[in-house]
Amino acid sequence: GQQLNQSPQSMFIQEGEDVSMNCTSSSIFNTWLWYKQEPGEGPVLLIALYKAGELTSNGRLTAQFGITRKDSFLNISASIPSDVGIYFCAGQPDMDSNYQLIWGAGTKLIIKP
Amino acid sequence: DGGITQSPKYLFRKEGQNVTLSCEQNLNHDAMYWYRQDPGQGLRLIYYSQIVNDFQKGDIAEGYSVSREKKESFPLTVTSAQKNPTAFYLCASSLGLSLPQPQHFGDGTRLSIL
Numbered sequence: 001g002q003q004l005n006q007s008p009q010s011m012f013i014q015e016g017e018d019v020s021m022n023c024t025s026s027s028i029f030n031t032w033l034w035y036k037q038e039p040g041e042g043p044v045l046l047i048a049l050y051k052a053g054e055l056t057s058n059g060r061l062t063a064q065f066g067i068t069r070k071d072s073f074l075n076i077s078a079s080i081p082s083d084v085g086i087y088f089c090a091g092q093p094d095m096d097s098n099y100q101l102i103w104g105a106g107t108k109l110i111i112k113p
Numbered sequence: 114d115g116g117i118t119q120s121p122k123y124l125f126r127k128e129g130q131n132v133t134l135s136c137e138q139n140l141n142h143d144a145m146y147w148y149r150q151d152p153g154q155g156l157r158l159i160y161y162s163q164i165v166n167d168f169q170k171g172d173i174a175e176g177y178s179v180s181r182e183k184k185e186s187f188p189l190t191v192t193s194a195q196k197n198p199t200a201f202y203l204c205a206s207s208l209g210l211s212l213p214q215p216q217h218f219g220d221g222t223r224l225s226i227l
Contacts, residue, residue: 006155031213042117042203042218043156050213088155092213100171101216103155 006089006104013079014112021107022073023089031092032065032072033101038085046087047074069094076109084109115140119204119219125227126191126198134189134222136204143209145187146216149173150201159202162187163209191224199225 006023013019023032031050035043047056049065049072056063060077072091076083089104117138126132138145144163148156158171162181176195181187187206191198202222207214 004155033215040221040223042119042205042220045215045217048215090156090216100158100161103157105153105155 004089004091004102004104006107008107009105010108010110012110012112015079015081017079019076019079019083019109020073021087021089022071023091023104024071025091025093025102026070028069028094029072029091029102030069030094032063033090034061034063034072034074035088035090036085037088037106043088079109079111081111084111117204117206117217117219119202119222121222122220124222124224126224127227129193131190131192132198132224134191134202134204134224136187136189136219138185138187138204138206138219140206140217141184142206142217143184144207144214145181146205146207147171147177147179147187147189148203148205150203150221156203159189 004023004025033048034046036046037043047058047063052069053067054065063074086106086108088106090101120135146161147159150156157173159177160168160171160179162168165184168179168181178190204219205216207216
């Protein structure tokens with residue numbers, strides 16, 4: 001089936017640093033979603049993007065729907081300890097009549113003590 | 114509060130046993146989903162349902178079964194035919210499948226083999 005390439009796989013950062021992660025696809029998507037998952041819990045929706053070029057913020061988080069409709073990125077500014085977790089991108093292919101989401105494998109964010 | 118409730122939080126299965134995972138939502142969502150998550154991997158779709166009394170196989174439906182007799186409930190049965198059932202199971206719901214809609218998740222059930 002279709003796959004999303006999410007990178008990096010993991011990130012070790014210092015508190016206060018900015019973080020950037022992205023997802024790419026070989027086909028066009030009409031929706032990009034970014035989720036965060038903490039251990040033992042379900043993913044929680046952070047940002048939803050519906051239009052090419054759309055740039056949306058949620059506090060210190062900013063995400064963009066790529067102009068080509070084949071990619072999206074998520075930035076976190078001034079990271080804090082509670083940002084640790086796994087961040088997933090998910091997208092909906094443009095021509096998928098079943099409207100199923102395709103998921104990336106996740107980016108694990110770890111903050112160095 | 115509106116949300117999705119999965120139970121139990123932890124479940125153990127013996128060889129040859131079927132087990133059922135519960136998922137209930139009070140968000141009045143039409144669509145519901147079951148995903149499997151293995152360590153270090155993304156989510157894989159097992160089954161989904163657009164409406165009551167209808168459901169479709171996802172990418173990894175073999176060894177699993179579901180029912181959708183009520184709008185708010187979508188239980189998943191892990192049958193003895195599923196030879197590697199140890200995983201974290203997540204239930205989700207969304208308003209519907211007719212438009213791009215974000216999915217909202219429960220807190221998961223962790224299934225292990227005894």
